[in-house]
Amino acid sequence: MRVKRxxxxxxxxxxxxxxxxxxxxRIAEDAGAVAVMALERVPADIRVDGGVARMSDPEMIxxxxxxxxxxxxxxxxxxxxxxxxxxxxxxxDYVDESEVLTPADETHHIDKFAFTVPxxxxxxxxxxxxxxxxxxxxxxxxxxxxxxxNVVEAVRHLRSILGDIRKITQADNAELFQWAKHLxxxxxxVQEIAETGKLQVPLFCAGGLxxxxxxALAMQLGAESVFVGSGIFKSDNPALRAKAIVEATTNxxxxxxxxxxxxxxxxxxxxxxxxxxxxxxxxxxx
Amino acid sequence: MTxxxxxxxxxAFARHFDALQRCGVDALEVRTASQLDVVDxxxxxxxxxxxxxxxxxxNELGDPLADRLxxxxxxxGTCAGMILLASDVLDGxxxxxxxxxxxxxxxxxxxxxxxxxxxxxxxxxGIAGGPYRAPGVERVGSAVEVLASVDDRPVxxxxxxxxxxxxxxxLTEDDxxxxxxxxxxxxxxA
Numbered sequence: 353m354r355v356k357r358x359x360x361x362x363x364x365x366x367x368x369x370x371x372x373x374x375x376x377x378r379i380a381e382d383a384g385a386v387a388v389m390a391l392e393r394v395p396a397d398i399r400v401d402g403g404v405a406r407m408s409d410p411e412m413i414x415x416x417x418x419x420x421x422x423x424x425x426x427x428x429x430x431x432x433x434x435x436x437x438x439x440x441x442x443x444x445d446y447v448d449e450s451e452v453l454t455p456a457d458e459t460h461h462i463d464k465f466a467f468t469v470p471x472x473x474x475x476x477x478x479x480x481x482x483x484x485x486x487x488x489x490x491x492x493x494x495x496x497x498x499x500x501x502n503v504v505e506a507v508r509h510l511r512s513i514l515g516d517i518r519k520i521t522q523a524d525n526a527e528l529f530q531w532a533k534h535l536x537x538x539x540x541x542v543q544e545i546a547e548t549g550k551l552q553v554p555l556f557c558a559g560g561l562x563x564x565x566x567x568a569l570a571m572q573l574g575a576e577s578v579f580v581g582s583g584i585f586k587s588d589n590p591a592l593r594a595k596a597i598v599e600a601t602t603n604x605x606x607x608x609x610x611x612x613x614x615x616x617x618x619x620x621x622x623x624x625x626x627x628x629x630x631x632x633x634x635x636x637x638x
Numbered sequence: 639m640t641x642x643x644x645x646x647x648x649x650a651f652a653r654h655f656d657a658l659q660r661c662g663v664d665a666l667e668v669r670t671a672s673q674l675d676v677v678d679x680x681x682x683x684x685x686x687x688x689x690x691x692x693x694x695x696x697n698e699l700g701d702p703l704a705d706r707l708x709x710x711x712x713x714x715g716t717c718a719g720m721i722l723l724a725s726d727v728l729d730g731x732x733x734x735x736x737x738x739x740x741x742x743x744x745x746x747x748x749x750x751x752x753x754x755x756x757x758x759x760x761x762x763x764g765i766a767g768g769p770y771r772a773p774g775v776e777r778v779g780s781a782v783e784v785l786a787s788v789d790d791r792p793v794x795x796x797x798x799x800x801x802x803x804x805x806x807x808x809l810t811e812d813d814x815x816x817x818x819x820x821x822x823x824x825x826x827x828a
Binding site for chain 2: 354355358359361362363364365366381383384385386387421422423440443444445446468469470595598599601602603606609
């Protein structure tokens with residue numbers, strides 16, 4: 353378990369970027385990404401296209417693995433353990449059991465202990481995060497709302513997870529039983545959080561980040577790394593924006609540097625308001 | 639009081655920070671040249687070496703770090719940190735900077751991908767800590783002392799005031815290697 357969780361430690365303070373072609377993977381690595389997420393369509397396009405979103409074609413994943421020297425992640429549908437088996441066989445470094453793809457099982461998530469490859473899973477609140485950890489997830493990312501370019505849901509989810517952690521550290525033993533019931537999460541994990549004051553695995557932030565300031569906001573709120581999906585390759589100048597987001601993630605507490613790297617990046621992705629979307633990806637997962 | 643910096647551009651710097659504090663020294667996260675100026679020694683953490691290398695440039699830390707290394711500042715590099723300190727990097731990127739502080743040739747990702755990662759006990763003194771997509775030592779310079787090996791491949795080496803490991807002692811609760819670094823180079827009692 354320590355070995356499986358170790359890679360997430362190495363990815364801290366970094367930016368993981370969604371890429372759909374080897375060319376984009378190269379741009380991401382050149383910009384300083386710590387890892388790339390190989391997928392067929394970025395969430396913004398999945399949202400527009402509709403239909404069923406599935407695991408990427410292995411050929412496409414191998415194409416991206418061939419041109420990068422940094423870790424490669426790929427997405428499997430929630431509950432689709434065979435997609436995960438295929439991704440493990442392809443030698444990807446991380447599997448994202450992701451709500452951005454169309455769920456394959458509306459009751460069960462993947463038994464992640466059955467795999468050697470580590471998993472990252474999304475969560476909108478602490479209960480969801482702890483259920484995923486109890487299934488073997490090695491990294492949690494707050495879900496946000498992917499493909500919107502709108503950071504509001506990412507902030508909501510991050511604040512919910514970290515806020516409840518802070519409250520649990522103040523709870524007495526009797527209250528911890530109630531917390532476990534309220535969160536629908538295993539009591540021992542809740543008790544561990546009361547002792548350590550933090551999640552058992554690294555907590556990254558995803559879903560709607562589009563600017564260097566968004567990345568720094570997530571980091572200041574307490575995220576340990578950020579995922580940027582549509583926000584980079586749906587913007588005017590992906591290479592420049594990607595590099596700026598990398599620098600903002602490192603220097604998240606230095607407003608002078610944030611001001612410098614935020615200049616002249618061209619237009620960000622347009623983005624959409626939450627009242628204008630029909631499908632909330634974040635509601636997928638149980 | 640001795641101040642030991644941890645290069646905090648990207649990677650597992652927080653774990654090193656905690657380990658140093660448990661060892662009783664004043665730890666400082668280093669992101670700028672002015673922070674580098676005030677530290678007596680520096681730890682280069684594991685992480686993504688290509689990312690850290692780029693951030694050294696954008697944060698204008700590359701040349702100041704090279705100067706401090708030339709002056710003999712004690713330094714401890716783990717994994718990506720080992721890559722940055724080595725004299726030769728194989729399978730790196732052409733724009734990746736390495737500082738040549740220790741006469742080693744290391745190959746990036748030599749142990750394969752994440753699914754090939756492992757944890758091993760070392761005969762040096764039972765220090766554990768697995769490599770994750772870790773660098774492998776391919777050549778050892780004559781001035782370099784090999785302190786531990788796994789399957790005949792060096793995983794812990796030193797030269798002068800430089801200590802490097804291809805594994806991650808910071809991910810265990812075992813601070814003996816940090817202690818050793820502090821005792822060896824900074825003359826601090828363990």
